[in-house]
Amino acid sequence: MSNYSQQKSNKPRNGIVICGSYGLGNAGDESILKAILQEVHTVAPDQEVTVLSRNPEETTARHSVRALHMFNIPAVRKAMRHAKLYINGGGSLIQDVTSRRSLWYYLYTLRTAKRLGCKVLMYGCGIGPVNHPKDVALTRHTLNRYVDAITLREDSSLQELEHFGVTEPVIVLSSDPALRLQRADDAAIDRLMVENGLDPRGAYLGLCLRNWPGFEEKIPVFVDTIRYAADHYGLTPVFFSINHHSDSTAADRVKRALGQKVCVIRHPLSTELTLGLISRMQAVISMRLHGLIFAAGQGVPLVGIVYDPKVSSFLSYMGQDLYEDLSVITRDSLRANLDQALSLRNDLSALESAVAHLRSIEQHNSDMMKKLLDDAN
Numbered sequence: 001m002s003n004y005s006q007q008k009s010n011k012p013r014n015g016i017v018i019c020g021s022y023g024l025g026n027a028g029d030e031s032i033l034k035a036i037l038q039e040v041h042t043v044a045p046d047q048e049v050t051v052l053s054r055n056p057e058e059t060t061a062r063h064s065v066r067a068l069h070m071f072n073i074p075a076v077r078k079a080m081r082h083a084k085l086y087i088n089g090g091g092s093l094i095q096d097v098t099s100r101r102s103l104w105y106y107l108y109t110l111r112t113a114k115r116l117g118c119k120v121l122m123y124g125c126g127i128g129p130v131n132h133p134k135d136v137a138l139t140r141h142t143l144n145r146y147v148d149a150i151t152l153r154e155d156s157s158l159q160e161l162e163h164f165g166v167t168e169p170v171i172v173l174s175s176d177p178a179l180r181l182q183r184a185d186d187a188a189i190d191r192l193m194v195e196n197g198l199d200p201r202g203a204y205l206g207l208c209l210r211n212w213p214g215f216e217e218k219i220p221v222f223v224d225t226i227r228y229a230a231d232h233y234g235l236t237p238v239f240f241s242i243n244h245h246s247d248s249t250a251a252d253r254v255k256r257a258l259g260q261k262v263c264v265i266r267h268p269l270s271t272e273l274t275l276g277l278i279s280r281m282q283a284v285i286s287m288r289l290h291g292l293i294f295a296a297g298q299g300v301p302l303v304g305i306v307y308d309p310k311v312s313s314f315l316s317y318m319g320q321d322l323y324e325d326l327s328v329i330t331r332d333s334l335r336a337n338l339d340q341a342l343s344l345r346n347d348l349s350a351l352e353s354a355v356a357h358l359r360s361i362e363q364h365n366s367d368m369m370k371k372l373l374d375d376a377n
Contacts, residue, residue, distance in 0.1 A: 013117065013376065015048040015083040016040060019070060019109050021091055021102075023055030025245040028178070028290025030062065031271045032090045035177035036123060037063055039366040044373055050079045052109075070105075077112060084376040085369070086113030090124030090153060090177055092310050094143075096135045103135055107142045114146035119372040122150040122169075124177045124365050126310045127157035136164055144168040148372055151365045154317035156309070174365045175358035176314070178290060179297050181271055189276035196263050198238065205235040205338075206281035206300075208242055208291035209250040212307045214326050215287075216253070223257045224331045225285070225338060233342060235282055237262050242288040244268040283341045285334075287326070289314060296320070296355050299348050301341035305329065318354045 018036060021029045033051065040049055049066065053059035056067035068075045080086060088110060096103045114120050122143075130136050143150070143161070149170040152158055158173060183189070190200040198204070209215070209222065229235040239251035239262065248266045255262050265277070275294055278284060284295040287305040295302040296318060304323030306312045315323050322337050344351060 011082075013082060013084045014046075015050060015079070016044065016085045016087060016373075017050045017052065017076075017079050017083045017113065017118070018087045018089075019052040019106070020089055020093060021054075022051060022070075023053035023059050023067075024243075025268065026243045027269070027271065027274050028242050028288065028293070029091055031178040031181055031274075031290060031294075032124065032176070033059075033063060034271050035181055036087065036090070036365075037065060038180075039177065039369065043366050043370045047084065047373070050083070052076060076109070077116065080113045080116040080118055083113075083118050085372055086110075086118040086120050087369070088120070088122045088125070089151075090126075090365075092126040092128075092308075094122075094125065094127050094130065094139060096130050096132055097308070100132065100135060103130065103139070107138060110142055111146045114148075119376045120147045120149075121368060121372050122147055123369070124151055124153050124174055124362070125157065126153050126313070128160035129309060130160075130164070140164045140166055148375075149368050151368050154314045156313035156317070170368070172364045172368060173361065175317075175362045176290075176293055177362060177365055178271075178293055179355065179359050180362055181275060181297070183275035183279050183298060184270070184272035185276075188273065189280065192269070192273055192277060193280065196265060198236075198263055200280070203233070203235050204238045204281050205229045205233075206278055206284040206286075206291075206295070207237055207239050207251070207254075208247065208284070208286040208288045209239070209254065209305075210243070210247050210287050210307070211250045211253075212287070212326065214307075215250060218326060218329060219254055219257050221329055221331050221334055222254050222285075225334045226254070226258060226262075228335050229283075229338060233282070238277075238281065239264040240274070240277060240291070241265060241268075242290050247288070282345065283338060285338065287311070296351065299352055299355070301344040301348070301351065303334070303337045303341050318358055319350070320354065 051067045052070040059067040143166045147169040151174040153176040241247035251264045279298040283301045285303045306325045
């Protein structure tokens, strides 16, 4: 080995590389990143952080952090070569339903980070579904050989890992990092509402919908529920987006069928303002998982519309049973779920207790991060 190579290999490692579904306009994923960064700054303030993103400029502007394009493989490898820790997460990255290629990419980064000398942590993750047999085999091999530890946001993901045959990493049940985030102050929330034609003292039903197979035929169900909420509870609908690139399209389809002027929040909001807006709702009906997580974190009764197992998995994990599959909801069933959710406003202790528990075990995420950083020294 040359003197240069010896010097290069002996240089102390410093830094953390974080990779997830960032820079794609999804408020849920951006909230996860924000929460991870907050915990990194608490646990390891001396570590330089690099985030892999689909839009590095936006990620840097939004989070004040160094960012690389996730497909700039030479730059990604260089960052990993010098880092102590590689964090994959959070969210549902290990799945092949949305895209097999995205699964292959995330598994590639896990292998590469370990081969280049990083400790490897999968952070606050949801696992699955992974349906293709070759993808299951690749996932099992990669996680067993190249991952040091996995923290999970709900218990069904633990069952998925057991099904895959993943046994080698340290596996810890935790919860979604976004549950620890705080909303904006009241004055900022008031300004946001006024800017969007909403009375800060009004009574509102929040809706977060997305286009999905089967959604169109259920539009009359959502229209009926909105009218029911207005007639029986005096609630005005407010549509908010988790993915600001696409969710407003689903809102507009319901709005057209409703035939009246309603508020649709189309532009991206900071995590703090998103949480603040949701905190002003009397109840939230959401297809998006992080719409439900945000509502729970703000103590707002919620109804989940399940289009993906991750939605029901997390709600069951927190002891919340007000959810129904998109394919089977009816006017009567959604009305009944909304009635039950609104009745909880008289006693939110069960919801608050469940969220407090999840927040307490979310600490396992940062505890594992600290352990792996200490092990890397």
